Amino acid sequence: MDRLKILNLPAIRRFPTYLHILKRLDTSDMEYVSTAELIDRLDFEAVLIRKDLAGLGLKGVPRRGYPLKALINAIESYLGWNKDDEAFLIGSGALGHALLGYEQFSDRGLKIVAAFDSDESKCGSEISGKPVFSMTKLENLTARMGIRIALLCVPWHEAQQVADQLVEAGIKAIWNFTAQELDLPEGVICHNENLMSSLAVFSVKMKSHFND
Template sequence: MKNSIRDNEQRKAGIPTIKRLPQYLRILKDLEKQDVETVSTTFLAQELNIEPIVVRKDIASTGAEGKPRIGFTTKEAIKKIEHFLGWDNVTEAFLVGAGNLGSALMGYQGFQNHGLKIIAAFDKDDKKIGQEIHGIKVLSMEKLPNLAKRMHIHIGVICVDAEHAQEVSDIMVEAGIKAIWNFTPVKLKTPDDVVSQKEDLSSGLAVLSVKLASKLGFVDIEEV
């Protein structure tokens, strides 16, 4: 990731804060479109249904400074959050597995606003190789290692079946990829210098199922 301008001030935040930052960003960008110049902590807190103190701490951790009775300057808060997340620079990424989910991710325009641009997809299926999905070329899996090294790609997205996830991860790591976005249910084993983030739809469905059962009185969800 091109973070060259980012290392002058060391910032600190917890995972829950990091997960909320894109939500503030979305609201702030909506306000910016409507030419709203400042935004109060209270407004953000109400929109997201969280405590104002949490909002204040979250945004402060990115370096944006709120003023009493005025709040945050919309533009400055956007800039600081994007900078904190490294989303002010677009990073190029490779995706492996051009099936349904892979195609959906390739077509998802939002990622570019979030600093991620999928520039090539890879698959083992001869029928998919050579095709273009949402303007992104699908290449043979064998081409990944050389291309990743030559183009200095550091982010990989894995959308293959669970049984091939670790194999694809190993190939990515060998090719110099340092961050893996994992859309399979498999917990990948990667070296210490590689980070990964798993998107597990079954976890979300589990929470929804239990929330519903809890509403119906079958289960208790503990507050943590």
């Protein structure tokens, strides 16, 4: 089996949108879907969808479109959303709290199985049915449960120090929800979630829209 080429990032970001639309269509008895139907409210050209799908090795049928169910499976399997991965969440403040209650992650293969917090008064409790442990238990539980993934939701000024603990405990992939860029060793990957970057775009759009 030849290694699937890593697609361009913009294409990867579009796949969840395709999936969302495809799954809505999948409730009817539709068998094939054309890119013209898929493009829906999206503001780019339908040919780009064909390019994206071709990158996944998918074939359409002229005059019909793409087989709907096969398309859904192919995208989910490309993203790895058909297999579960367990993760820890670190920092149970407002954002961490929300992410613990967010079913959309587990629907997409990312199961948050426990939270950790340095505030001992929170430990021992449960949030959305998931236990909250003391940070002192992190290393032990990471090893015992074989966890490789962590969602980092602590205040930014603690982020680097906590990230160091995660690395020490054996975590290999960090989804960083803080504004702090992390310094990590080889072999540990990081994905920065930048909500403030997104707010910046929204702010500029609004400034120009309201023009004040």
